[in-house]
Amino acid sequence: MPAITTRGIVLRYANYRDHDRMLTLLTPGYGRVDVLSRGCRRPKSALMPASELFVTGEFVVFMQNEHATLTSCTLDDTFYPLRLDPYRLTCASYMTALCAAAVQPGENAASLYALLLKGLYYLAYDNDADALETTTAFLLLFADVNGYRPRLSRCAHCRTPLDLTNGAPFDVAAGGLCCPDCASRATYCMTLDAIKWMSETIRNGLTPQKNxxxxxxxxVLRRYVESRLETPIKVSKLLP
Ligand SMILES: [Zn+2]
Structure with missing residues:
Protein backbone atom coordinates (compact mmCIF):
# COMPACT_ATOMS: atom_id res chain seq x y z
CA MET A 1 0.00 0.00 0.00
CA PRO A 2 2.41 2.75 -1.11
CA ALA A 3 -0.21 5.52 -1.45
CA ILE A 4 -3.81 5.95 -0.38
CA THR A 5 -6.33 8.55 -1.45
CA THR A 6 -8.96 9.26 1.17
CA ARG A 7 -11.46 11.79 2.38
CA GLY A 8 -10.47 13.19 5.75
CA ILE A 9 -10.93 15.87 8.41
CA VAL A 10 -7.97 17.31 10.35
CA LEU A 11 -8.79 16.58 14.02
CA ARG A 12 -5.60 18.07 15.48
CA TYR A 13 -2.00 18.88 14.67
CA ALA A 14 1.32 19.20 16.43
CA ASN A 15 4.16 21.31 15.09
CA TYR A 16 7.23 19.22 14.41
CA ARG A 17 10.81 20.27 13.67
CA ASP A 18 11.15 23.73 12.14
CA HIS A 19 8.69 23.53 9.28
CA ASP A 20 6.62 20.34 9.62
CA ARG A 21 3.39 19.32 11.25
CA MET A 22 1.96 15.98 12.35
CA LEU A 23 -1.72 15.85 11.44
CA THR A 24 -4.31 13.51 12.88
CA LEU A 25 -6.96 12.77 10.26
CA LEU A 26 -10.37 11.20 10.72
CA THR A 27 -11.06 9.18 7.57
CA PRO A 28 -14.17 7.17 6.72
CA GLY A 29 -12.36 4.02 5.55
CA TYR A 30 -9.11 3.94 7.54
CA GLY A 31 -10.20 5.48 10.86
CA ARG A 32 -7.43 7.57 12.41
CA VAL A 33 -4.47 8.35 10.15
CA ASP A 34 -1.46 10.19 11.63
CA VAL A 35 0.35 11.83 8.78
CA LEU A 36 3.44 14.03 8.45
CA SER A 37 2.84 17.23 6.53
CA ARG A 38 6.42 17.97 5.55
CA GLY A 39 7.41 21.59 5.05
CA CYS A 40 3.84 22.85 5.48
CA ARG A 41 4.92 25.76 7.69
CA ARG A 42 7.24 27.16 5.05
CA PRO A 43 5.85 30.22 3.27
CA LYS A 44 4.24 29.23 -0.03
CA SER A 45 4.02 25.54 0.90
CA ALA A 46 1.28 23.89 -1.12
CA LEU A 47 0.43 21.81 1.96
CA MET A 48 -0.10 24.79 4.28
CA PRO A 49 -3.86 25.23 3.61
CA ALA A 50 -4.46 21.50 4.20
CA SER A 51 -2.58 21.45 7.50
CA GLU A 52 -5.05 23.42 9.63
CA LEU A 53 -7.66 22.29 12.14
CA PHE A 54 -11.10 21.29 10.72
CA VAL A 55 -9.90 21.23 7.10
CA THR A 56 -11.69 18.59 5.06
CA GLY A 57 -10.87 17.31 1.62
CA GLU A 58 -9.29 14.52 -0.35
CA PHE A 59 -5.88 13.63 1.03
CA VAL A 60 -3.21 11.66 -0.83
CA VAL A 61 -0.98 9.93 1.70
CA PHE A 62 2.22 8.04 0.94
CA MET A 63 2.77 5.06 3.25
CA GLN A 64 6.19 3.56 3.96
CA ASN A 65 7.33 1.47 6.94
CA GLU A 66 4.26 2.50 8.97
CA HIS A 67 5.07 6.18 8.38
CA ALA A 68 2.53 8.23 6.48
CA THR A 69 3.46 11.40 4.61
CA LEU A 70 1.01 13.83 3.07
CA THR A 71 1.61 14.18 -0.66
CA SER A 72 -1.25 16.48 -1.65
CA CYS A 73 -4.75 17.54 -0.67
CA THR A 74 -7.74 18.82 -2.61
CA LEU A 75 -9.64 21.03 -0.17
CA ASP A 76 -13.40 20.74 0.18
CA ASP A 77 -13.86 23.14 3.09
CA THR A 78 -11.92 24.94 5.81
CA PHE A 79 -15.06 25.92 7.79
CA TYR A 80 -13.57 29.40 7.89
CA PRO A 81 -16.51 31.14 9.69
CA LEU A 82 -15.65 29.13 12.83
CA ARG A 83 -12.57 31.34 13.21
CA LEU A 84 -14.79 34.40 13.58
CA ASP A 85 -16.88 33.19 16.52
CA PRO A 86 -14.95 32.06 19.62
CA TYR A 87 -17.88 30.14 21.12
CA ARG A 88 -18.63 28.19 17.94
CA LEU A 89 -14.91 27.58 17.55
CA THR A 90 -14.84 26.08 21.06
CA CYS A 91 -17.84 23.83 20.28
CA ALA A 92 -16.19 22.68 17.03
CA SER A 93 -12.90 22.04 18.86
CA TYR A 94 -14.81 19.94 21.39
CA MET A 95 -16.39 17.86 18.61
CA THR A 96 -13.03 17.19 16.97
CA ALA A 97 -11.36 16.44 20.34
CA LEU A 98 -14.06 13.85 21.09
CA CYS A 99 -13.47 12.20 17.71
CA ALA A 100 -9.69 12.24 18.24
CA ALA A 101 -10.17 10.47 21.58
CA ALA A 102 -12.45 7.80 20.13
CA VAL A 103 -11.20 6.88 16.67
CA GLN A 104 -8.64 4.08 16.21
CA PRO A 105 -6.32 3.45 13.26
CA GLY A 106 -7.50 0.97 10.66
CA GLU A 107 -11.18 0.90 11.58
CA ASN A 108 -14.25 1.85 9.57
CA ALA A 109 -15.28 5.28 10.83
CA ALA A 110 -17.77 6.27 8.14
CA SER A 111 -20.58 7.10 10.60
CA LEU A 112 -18.33 9.15 12.87
CA TYR A 113 -16.89 10.98 9.85
CA ALA A 114 -20.37 11.83 8.55
CA LEU A 115 -21.49 12.98 12.01
CA LEU A 116 -18.50 15.31 12.49
CA LEU A 117 -18.84 16.76 9.00
CA LYS A 118 -22.47 17.68 9.72
CA GLY A 119 -21.60 19.10 13.15
CA LEU A 120 -18.88 21.36 11.74
CA TYR A 121 -21.12 22.40 8.88
CA TYR A 122 -23.99 23.54 11.15
CA LEU A 123 -21.64 25.38 13.53
CA ALA A 124 -19.89 27.17 10.67
CA TYR A 125 -22.74 27.99 8.32
CA ASP A 126 -26.13 27.78 10.06
CA ASN A 127 -26.45 31.00 12.03
CA ASP A 128 -29.85 29.96 13.36
CA ALA A 129 -28.46 26.77 14.88
CA ASP A 130 -27.83 27.08 18.61
CA ALA A 131 -24.19 26.10 19.12
CA LEU A 132 -24.53 24.47 22.55
CA GLU A 133 -27.74 22.62 21.67
CA THR A 134 -26.26 21.34 18.41
CA THR A 135 -23.19 20.19 20.35
CA THR A 136 -25.50 18.43 22.84
CA ALA A 137 -27.16 16.54 19.98
CA PHE A 138 -23.69 15.72 18.66
CA LEU A 139 -22.75 14.22 22.07
CA LEU A 140 -25.79 11.94 22.08
CA LEU A 141 -25.19 10.75 18.51
CA PHE A 142 -21.47 10.39 19.18
CA ALA A 143 -22.37 7.93 21.96
CA ASP A 144 -24.70 6.10 19.57
CA VAL A 145 -22.11 5.85 16.77
CA ASN A 146 -19.49 4.56 19.21
CA GLY A 147 -21.72 1.79 20.52
CA TYR A 148 -22.96 3.18 23.83
CA ARG A 149 -26.35 4.62 23.02
CA PRO A 150 -28.00 5.45 26.38
CA ARG A 151 -30.76 3.07 27.48
CA LEU A 152 -34.06 4.95 27.33
CA SER A 153 -36.85 2.36 27.43
CA ARG A 154 -35.67 -0.18 30.00
CA CYS A 155 -33.88 0.27 33.32
CA ALA A 156 -30.12 0.39 32.74
CA HIS A 157 -29.61 -1.75 35.87
CA CYS A 158 -32.38 -4.37 35.97
CA ARG A 159 -33.87 -4.09 32.45
CA THR A 160 -37.44 -3.49 33.73
CA PRO A 161 -39.55 -1.59 31.14
CA LEU A 162 -39.85 2.02 32.31
CA ASP A 163 -42.89 4.21 32.87
CA LEU A 164 -41.66 7.57 31.57
CA THR A 165 -44.80 9.65 32.24
CA ASN A 166 -43.08 11.71 34.94
CA GLY A 167 -39.59 11.48 33.52
CA ALA A 168 -36.93 9.17 34.96
CA PRO A 169 -33.56 9.29 36.73
CA PHE A 170 -30.46 9.03 34.53
CA ASP A 171 -27.49 7.05 35.80
CA VAL A 172 -24.27 8.12 34.06
CA ALA A 173 -22.27 5.07 35.22
CA ALA A 174 -24.97 2.55 34.23
CA GLY A 175 -25.52 4.20 30.86
CA GLY A 176 -29.15 5.22 30.86
CA LEU A 177 -32.44 5.76 32.63
CA CYS A 178 -33.38 3.64 35.60
CA CYS A 179 -36.48 2.44 37.46
CA PRO A 180 -37.49 3.76 40.93
CA ASP A 181 -36.02 0.66 42.63
CA CYS A 182 -32.59 1.26 41.09
CA ALA A 183 -32.66 5.05 41.29
CA SER A 184 -30.37 5.40 44.32
CA ARG A 185 -27.23 5.64 42.15
CA ALA A 186 -28.78 7.99 39.59
CA THR A 187 -27.43 11.52 39.53
CA TYR A 188 -29.81 13.42 37.30
CA CYS A 189 -33.58 13.47 36.83
CA MET A 190 -34.64 13.66 33.20
CA THR A 191 -37.99 15.12 32.15
CA LEU A 192 -40.31 13.39 29.71
CA ASP A 193 -39.57 16.15 27.15
CA ALA A 194 -35.82 15.54 27.46
CA ILE A 195 -36.30 11.78 27.02
CA LYS A 196 -38.48 12.36 23.93
CA TRP A 197 -35.85 14.72 22.52
CA MET A 198 -33.17 12.06 22.95
CA SER A 199 -35.29 9.36 21.26
CA GLU A 200 -36.12 11.67 18.35
CA THR A 201 -32.52 12.80 17.94
CA ILE A 202 -31.30 9.19 17.81
CA ARG A 203 -34.00 8.44 15.23
CA ASN A 204 -33.44 11.53 13.04
CA GLY A 205 -29.67 11.97 13.21
CA LEU A 206 -27.91 15.32 13.62
CA THR A 207 -29.96 18.36 12.69
CA PRO A 208 -29.26 22.02 13.52
CA GLN A 209 -30.87 22.55 16.94
CA LYS A 210 -32.95 25.68 17.32
CA ASN A 211 -34.17 26.44 20.86
CA VAL A 220 -25.15 15.09 31.80
CA LEU A 221 -24.37 13.90 28.24
CA ARG A 222 -20.86 15.35 28.48
CA ARG A 223 -20.23 13.43 31.70
CA TYR A 224 -21.74 10.31 30.17
CA VAL A 225 -19.63 10.42 26.99
CA GLU A 226 -16.39 11.50 28.66
CA SER A 227 -16.71 8.72 31.23
CA ARG A 228 -16.53 6.28 28.28
CA LEU A 229 -13.39 7.84 26.79
CA GLU A 230 -9.99 7.10 28.25
CA THR A 231 -8.48 10.51 27.47
CA PRO A 232 -9.48 13.73 29.27
CA ILE A 233 -10.93 16.34 26.88
CA LYS A 234 -9.32 19.63 27.90
CA VAL A 235 -11.44 21.95 25.76
CA SER A 236 -14.52 20.58 27.52
CA LYS A 237 -13.73 22.81 30.52
CA LEU A 238 -14.45 25.91 28.39
CA LEU A 239 -18.09 24.85 27.82
CA PRO A 240 -20.94 25.61 28.09
ZN1 LIG B 1 -34.16 -1.12 37.75
Missing amino acids: TGAGTLFD
Missing part, protein backbone atom coordinates in the same frame (compact mmCIF):
# COMPACT_ATOMS: atom_id res chain seq x y z
CA THR A 212 -35.20 22.88 21.66
CA GLY A 213 -33.97 23.21 25.23
CA ALA A 214 -31.41 20.47 24.58
CA GLY A 215 -28.67 22.58 26.16
CA THR A 216 -29.96 21.60 29.62
CA LEU A 217 -28.77 18.05 28.82
CA PHE A 218 -25.30 19.16 27.81
CA ASP A 219 -23.67 18.53 31.17
